[in-house]
Structure formats: structure tokens, C-alpha cells
Amino acid sequence: MIVGAGPNGLTAAARLAMAGWRVDIYERAGRAGGAAASSAEIFPGTIVDLGAAGHPFGVASPAFRALDLEAHGLRWRTAPYPMAHPLEGAPAGILHGSLADTAAELGADAQAWRRLHGHIVRHIDEHVENALTPLVRWPHRPVRLAQFGAAGVLPASSLARAAFRTPQARALFAGSAVHAITSPTTPLTSAFGLLFGGLGMTRGWPVVEGGTGALIDALLNLLRSHHARLHTGCEVTDLRELPQADAIIVNLTPRQILRLGGLELRDGTRRSLARWRYGSAVFKVDFHLSEPVPWADPRVGQAGTVHVGGTLEEICGAEGDVGKRRMPKRPLVLACQQYVADPSRGQTLWTYAHVPHGYVERYPGEATELIAAQIERFAPGFRDTILDTHATSPADLERWNPNLVGGDIAGGAMTGLQTLLRPRLSAHPHRLAPGVFMASSSAAPGAGVHGMPGWWAAEEALSAWNGGAAK
Secondary structure, eight states: EOOOOOOHHHHHHHHHHTOOOOOOOEEESSSSSSSSSSSSSTTTTTOOOOOOOOOOOTTTHHHHHHHHHGGTTEOOOOOOEEEEEEEEEEEEEEEEESSHOOOHHHGGHHHHHHHHHHHHTHHHHHHHHHHTSSSTOOOSHHHHHHHHHHTTTOOHHHHHHHOOOOEEEEEEHHHHHHGGOTTTTTTTTTHHHHHHHHHHHHTOOOOOOOOHHHHHHHHHHHHHTTTTTEEESOOSGGGGGSSSOOOOOEEEOOOHHEEEETTTHHHHHHHHHHHHOOOEEEEEEOOOOOOOOOOOGGGGGGGEEEEOOSSSHHHHHHHHHHHEEEEEEEOOOOOOOHHHOOOGOEEEEEEEEETTTTTTOSSSHHHHHHHHHHHHSTTTTTGGGGGEEEEOHHHHHHHHHHHHHHHHGSSSOOSGGGGGGSHHHSSTTTEEEETEOOSSSSSTOOSTTTTTHHHHHHHHHHHHTTHHHHH
């Protein structure tokens, strides 16, 4: 039995179904997908991703590769440039699809960029495999982990200042690092900068053709071929409501798990889940445009993802404000120009700004104005291209998907030990109780549409069954 039909729950279901298990999936919403969903109803003639948009880890996911989702309809689409970082009065930083091309544009920092990212790019699959394996397991590639770890533990701001001299290189690195949804001054954020940059220079930062929801369609196609059953509109609040099962996998965060009836947790497990910290939020705004964004540096218009935050110092300041529960005047904005890679989406711009947890606007439209103003700084005339907007607050996100607590899209703060030990220090981090396993982004290896928390939860279920523990 799988509770929650987001990408992690469906990945767990697929792993077990392919192993010959009979699988039932229960989803509270009217359709599967969780935060990996798309809509054709927000702007006429367009497709808008309601949650996740760009997928650097999705295209590199060992789970998705093992499930061969392309054979079930998944199609990745990439833009000419994986990522761009515009700067005021200066050329943008451009992340190319190769290390050589990226370094070539960084002038004085070319050698330093190659030196820092070289082993990541050369061994990207091994590094991804290590990053997406729970810390408590012996790494499959220990030498690569040792190579990666020395730089990865540093705050991204410190590493960027020590390694680079140009604002382009510093901004490119910091922009990748803040996918941790915390300040680049936080330890371990360099790991995000290295991995996201390395993925962009090897696998790209693709979108899913036809919308992120098409990835869910591929998972459902696979599950149907193995006779798994999906039950939508079925919210599970008590595990005793479910039919008897050999394993129950819950795609829920600690807050929802603690509210579940019929779940007997050990005191230590309950205390660990009760201590779980949720992190900063996002405020999402989608723009319907009359034409592409008029970036001052035209190359930015050919990038799939754009980090709109200015210099390293500006990013640190904005993220520092968010950490202090203040709304920045110039928030960091992540924008996805999906129409560049996938014209079938229509002329829409997907954006979100990092904001304090549970942020409530001081006046209607505040976040939309701040996001538009940030983009206008680097794309004069942007406001003139806006036909319509659709804003989704942190509270709206949580109402839509209760796993997005307070607008936290990572399933919990990606800081301190929570970055590495999700949801707790345990030899079996995905095992909550005998026969009950956890598969959300609050579990290792964490956030992202890559399915790996679900994969590892399924592996725990298989291991427990084979060892007799599930009985």
C-alpha cells in the first residue's frame, strides 16, 4: 500500500510492482502527481507547471533510468543554455552544456572554474549516485565522495570568493547553490553549487515535454503495465483504514506522519520526527507573456533556467533576510523559460521567489510586484509583455499539497544535519515501524523530482520482507 501519489510514492510503487508485488496507491487529490503536476487551465492555450519545472536531477536519476520511463512516454527537452545569471550593466554569466564552453566565457576565472568542476563533470554519474544514496549506506563510489567532500562542505559564498574573481563566475556558482533554499553563507551549500553546475554542463537542466505532469503519466503507464491500482480522492488519515498489507509506504512529511492514526512509533522515532524543522518558503508567480522576456543580454533568452538575483553579495543579502523572516526588497527569483525548450507550452514564464516560511503578503500583489521588478532590472520592458499573472502563495501551496508545509518545497530545511540525515540518524532511515516506510522528500536523499526517496523506501521494504521483518 502506497499513501501519496507524488513522484516519490509512484517511484516506490513502480519499484515494488516490477519486483512482482501487488500494489495499491491511495491519493487524497483527484489526480496523481503531487507537486509534479501541470495545468492547461490557468492561461488559455498554454501549459503551466503547478510545482516543479526544471529537472537537472530528474534526467540523471538512477531510479528513473532503472524504470526506463522514456519507454513509457517521457521526453526530455533542453534549451540552448541550461542556465543564465543576468547582471546589471555587465554580461550575464552563462552555464553552457559543457565545461569547456562555460569556462571559456569566464575570462580570468576559466582555469579556476575548470579546476573546481573538472572531476564533477568527468564523473558526473558517480557523483550523482553518491549524492542520491542515504548517508548511512556505504557509498558506491567512496573515492569520488572523498574528492567531492572537501569542497562541498564549505559555504558557497566562501568558496566562490576564494576561487573566483569575476562577478559572473561567483554569481553562477551562488545561483546553483541556492537551490538548497538557504543562504549561500550556510555550510554544505557548495555541494549544491557543484552538483547543479556539474549537471548543467553534462545532462542539462531539461524540462518535460508537454509539462512536468507528463513525467507522472509515464510512471502511471509503467504502473498500469504491472497492474498496480490507483485510488484518487482517498485521503488516508488512519492506517487501520487500509486493507492488510505486507508493507505500507507513506509519501508524507513528519508533520502528517505524526497525525496518522494506527501508526505505532517508537518513542525515539516520534521525538525525532517532532523535532523536524521546516525551511524557507517560495512564492510562485506565473506570467502569461505577449512575447519572450526582453533580457538586456539576449543570450539569457536562450536559457532554460534563469537565476534572477544579481551579484553574489545581493544573493547573500536577500537569502539572509529570508532566514531572518524578513521579506527582501529584491528577493532571489528563479525563472524557467520552458517555451525555449518546449514551444508547446505557450508563452509563459514560471517563477518563484524565496520568501520566509509561511509568508503572508503585506498587501495584495506584493510578491508579484517584487518578482516583476527584479526581472525588469535585467530585462527592461518586461512589464509591457505581461498579459496576465497567476500568484500562488505559501498558504496556497500547502492547501494544494499538504506536504508543502508553509510553502517549503523541500520537505524540510536543507540546513545542518537535516541536509544529510533525513529524517533522522538511523541505520534504516526510511523505516518508521515494522512494515511501515517513509518515502517523501523529508527522507534521504531529499528534495527534487528524482524519485530516490521512494526508491530507497521500496528497497527497505524489499529488504525487510526478505529478512522476515515485514511479517
